[in-house]
Amino acid sequence: MSAATDIVELSGVWTRLGHDWVHRDVNLTVRQGELLALVGGSGAGKTTLLRHIIGLTRPARGSVSLFGEPLRAGNRAARQARRQRFGVLFQHGALFSALTVYDNVAFPLREFGGLHEDEIRSLVMSRLAQVELEPRHARLMPAQLSGGMVKRVALARALALEPELLLLDEPTAGLDPDRSASFVKLIRSLHAQLGLTMVFVTHDLETLSALASRVAVMAEHRILVAGTLEEVYRFDHPFVKNFFRVRAAGEREV
Amino acid sequence: MQTDPATTGSTHRKTPGIERHADRWVLRGDWTLQSLCPRLKWIRSQLRSANPDAAWDLSDVGRLDSFGALLLWKAWGLREPAELVLAAGLQTAFDRIRAEADVPPPVRQLDLLAPVARLGDKILRGGYAIQHFVAMVGQVVIEAARLLQNPARTPLREVSATLYKAGITALPIAAMLGFLIGLVLAYLMAFQLRNFGADVFIVNLLGIGIIREIGPVLVSVLVAGRSGSAFTAQIGVMRVTEEIDALSAMGVSRHQRLILPKLVAMVIAMPLLVLWTSVAALLGGALVAQLQLDIDMGFFAETLQRVVPVENLYIGLVKGSLFGAAIALVSCHYGLRVQPNTESLSANTTKSVVVAISAVILLNALFAVATRGMGMPGR
Numbered sequence: 209m210s211a212a213t214d215i216v217e218l219s220g221v222w223t224r225l226g227h228d229w230v231h232r233d234v235n236l237t238v239r240q241g242e243l244l245a246l247v248g249g250s251g252a253g254k255t256t257l258l259r260h261i262i263g264l265t266r267p268a269r270g271s272v273s274l275f276g277e278p279l280r281a282g283n284r285a286a287r288q289a290r291r292q293r294f295g296v297l298f299q300h301g302a303l304f305s306a307l308t309v310y311d312n313v314a315f316p317l318r319e320f321g322g323l324h325e326d327e328i329r330s331l332v333m334s335r336l337a338q339v340e341l342e343p344r345h346a347r348l349m350p351a352q353l354s355g356g357m358v359k360r361v362a363l364a365r366a367l368a369l370e371p372e373l374l375l376l377d378e379p380t381a382g383l384d385p386d387r388s389a390s391f392v393k394l395i396r397s398l399h400a401q402l403g404l405t406m407v408f409v410t411h412d413l414e415t416l417s418a419l420a421s422r423v424a425v426m427a428e429h430r431i432l433v434a435g436t437l438e439e440v441y442r443f444d445h446p447f448v449k450n451f452f453r454v455r456a457a458g459e460r461e462v
Numbered sequence: 463m464q465t466d467p468a469t470t471g472s473t474h475r476k477t478p479g480i481e482r483h484a485d486r487w488v489l490r491g492d493w494t495l496q497s498l499c500p501r502l503k504w505i506r507s508q509l510r511s512a513n514p515d516a517a518w519d520l521s522d523v524g525r526l527d528s529f530g531a532l533l534l535w536k537a538w539g540l541r542e543p544a545e546l547v548l549a550a551g552l553q554t555a556f557d558r559i560r561a562e563a564d565v566p567p568p569v570r571q572l573d574l575l576a577p578v579a580r581l582g583d584k585i586l587r588g589g590y591a592i593q594h595f596v597a598m599v600g601q602v603v604i605e606a607a608r609l610l611q612n613p614a615r616t617p618l619r620e621v622s623a624t625l626y627k628a629g630i631t632a633l634p635i636a637a638m639l640g641f642l643i644g645l646v647l648a649y650l651m652a653f654q655l656r657n658f659g660a661d662v663f664i665v666n667l668l669g670i671g672i673i674r675e676i677g678p679v680l681v682s683v684l685v686a687g688r689s690g691s692a693f694t695a696q697i698g699v700m701r702v703t704e705e706i707d708a709l710s711a712m713g714v715s716r717h718q719r720l721i722l723p724k725l726v727a728m729v730i731a732m733p734l735l736v737l738w739t740s741v742a743a744l745l746g747g748a749l750v751a752q753l754q755l756d757i758d759m760g761f762f763a764e765t766l767q768r769v770v771p772v773e774n775l776y777i778g779l780v781k782g783s784l785f786g787a788a789i790a791l792v793s794c795h796y797g798l799r800v801q802p803n804t805e806s807l808s809a810n811t812t813k814s815v816v817v818a819i820s821a822v823i824l825l826n827a828l829f830a831v832a833t834r835g836m837g838m839p840g841r
Contacts, residue, residue, distance in 0.1 A: 331562075
């Protein structure tokens with residue numbers, strides 16, 4: 209029963225940005241419960257691939273399936289229901305700057321409809337507790353938050369509807385190593401608690417090794433290799449060797 | 463029971479159900495936000511009669527999320543029922559929401575002094591805004607003086623860019639508006655003047671009215687809406703994205719690099735725009751005069767020189783410069799007051815345009831009083 213276990217399936221995806229092909233025949237499958245890391249050099253098209261999965265962009269060729277159904281299948285309501293089954297953590301948080309932290313997290317719940325305001329309050333406060341924010345932070349505006357807190361609030365908002373799939377774009381970018389480590393810990397514990405499937409894009413080898421259960425390396429416009437970290441390490445390709453060696457060396461120096 | 467496949471929607475979601483057997487409640491299916499949603503009303507009505515002292519069997523529940531747990535927890539009166547059978551792994555959902563299940567709504571205290579505080583706040587804010595505006599104008603003057611000492615640093619490139627954006631690109635729309643206004647005014651006047659046989663006075667009326675008043679004010683309103691809002695939005699976004707801070711960090715004065723070029727460009731561009739618009743309006747007027755009153759265009763032009771003292775043109779051009787300066791300063795002032803959020807950006811852009819147009823009209827009235835003895839024929 210592959211439909212139930214393949215959460216995301218990209219097959220034969222070709223993408224063109226301007227005059228350049230970013231993806232040439234990208235194939236990727238994300239299985240249920242996985243923590244898949246998408247790594248690759250700058251401009252390798254990782255974020256673009258993530259945007260395909262979200263449905264913000266459309267590949268020139270190939271198909272994207274979510275939860276076993278084509279991404280754009282069905283009528284408006286069906287597409288909307290599918291959209292509510294995944295959450296997205298954007299790189300810079302993308303919090304609504306005119307709304308308080310509380311209203312930001314409550315936003316998807318209110319949009320969902322049918323919930324009472326006291327239920328929304330309980331759910332919002334429990335989400336904030338889950339991402340280790342204090343109740344008093346609920347009244348703050350996004351502009352008053354530090355970088356790490358923005359990520360936490362954005363994570364709480366992404367989790368508001370208890371999605372089955374969480375997509376994270378550079379979850380630890382812009383955080384200092386200490387905050388980055390605690391954010392990684394938080395994501396790990398949420399993954400264990402909620403049994404989510406997660407796909408995240410990262411540059412950071414530390415995040416990668418601490419978080420990923422499977423790694424997909426993007427280079428040369430396609431997925432070079434996808435597998436566990438050990439499998440990827442053993443993969444013989446100049447880019448992979450270079451990427452992991454350079455990163456590992458860089459981290460040793462630090 | 464209620465496991466109709468039509469409502470299960472996709473792959474592996476099971477419709478939630480609830481059954482009551484005498485003193486025993488049996489729950490089935492997925493109790494998640496997504497699967498509860500289609501039949502939430504029914505579930506709520508069932509849970510309303512729920513009895514926490516009964517036995518609850520959740521062993522057939524597939525998935526339970528925070529919302530499902532919250533619904534049950536509230537139905538049970540915020541405590542565990544007397545007898546509870548849970549499927550494996552469901553306990554965590556209850557643990558997650560237990561602490562927040564009855565968060566009280568934030569208490570809003572009735573504050574009788576609040577309106578007074580709001581009024582005071584508004585007045586103080588207005589005071590600060592004026593203070594900020596005066597300080598900004600002072601800074602711009604100081605920066606201009608500094609440039610006199612070191613003219614090589616003059617931001618000519620920015621001045622030229624603003625001249626193009628606020629001046630050149632406004633030419634077509636300004637000409638069209640001017641022409642149409644001239645047309646309409648002349649048309650209305652022509653009817654009235656013909657009644658008195660005073661046809662030829664249309665040149666006097668249009669000449670003084672357009673050159674002295676309508677040209678400058680019309681252009682100012684147009685430019686305040688067009689370029690003033692653009693200045694505010696540009697500086698506002700630069701504040702949001704910390705570009706202003708980056709400039710300061712590099713030791714570049716925002717007054718010199720952002721505000722002064724706009725001020726200079728507007729002071730130069732506005733009189734030219736006023737002249738251009740006035741000419742277009744007079745053309746429109748002359749056209750109507752010819753069509754309606756048989757006044758030849760050449761005669762119109764010749765009479766115009768005779769009956770409209772040239773001071774009116776000077777007044778119109780000086781007003782253009784003055785209004786341009788007011789628009790530039792007001793829009794930059796509001797741009798710098800933008801807070802880093804979208805709401806503040808839109809509020810300040812709105813305020814900028816409203817205040818700029820009001821300031822222009824106010825200045826125009828003051829100017830009319832100050833120049834009441836100048837440029838009037840037949841005195």
